Amino acid sequence: MVKSKFILIAAMIVIAGIWAAVFFFPSEEKKVKKQFSLLSEWISKDPNESTLTMARKVKNIGTLFAERCELREPVYPLSGSYTREEITSIALRGRAHFFDLSLKFYDLNISFPEEGVARVTLTAKLTGKSTSGEQMDETRELECLLRKIDNQWLFSQLEVVEVLKK
Numbered sequence: 001m002v003k004s005k006f007i008l009i010a011a012m013i014v015i016a017g018i019w020a021a022v023f024f025f026p027s028e029e030k031k032v033k034k035q036f037s038l039l040s041e042w043i044s045k046d047p048n049e050s051t052l053t054m055a056r057k058v059k060n061i062g063t064l065f066a067e068r069c070e071l072r073e074p075v076y077p078l079s080g081s082y083t084r085e086e087i088t089s090i091a092l093r094g095r096a097h098f099f100d101l102s103l104k105f106y107d108l109n110i111s112f113p114e115e116g117v118a119r120v121t122l123t124a125k126l127t128g129k130s131t132s133g134e135q136m137d138e139t140r141e142l143e144c145l146l147r148k149i150d151n152q153w154l155f156s157q158l159e160v161v162e163v164l165k166k
Helices: 003-023 026-041 051-062 086-097
Strands: 065-072 080-083 098-114 118-128 135-149 151-160
Touching: 026 051, 026 098, 026 118, 026 135, 026 151, 051 086, 080 086, 080 118, 086 098
Parallel strands: 065 151
Antiparallel strands: 065 080, 098 118, 118 135, 135 151
16 A cells, blocks of 8 residues: 555656656747747737737837848838847837737747757738728748747748748
């Protein structure tokens, strides 16, 4: 009886240790996915969002990007290299045109071609209602490059992939 209790307690300690290791020391892939989750959360806008919440979200968006980030967008005239501050400004102006906005990421395919670099191919869906009442529902395929800078994965390149290009 004492032996089975000891084995049960030891097994519970091992399980708790494994859970703690996974929870407190996530894999690099989970860290990259977290950046996309934060970007989705901070880009999205609720109809009842306060000015203070809006300001906090827009400020946080800039923290996800490297000092310079290259954007390649073949349809809209946004292609170029932008600083964090410029990205924050673009996000602020973009969110201002919407009453509500939602950004979701699907089918993340993450690879690590070299140390400190993550290449992510994914589908992004942007939906919302503009301040003029127009509905928006856009789906795009993206290729993103994140670099690990000061132990944090930061967006350094985003490219909208033309479907016919593949």
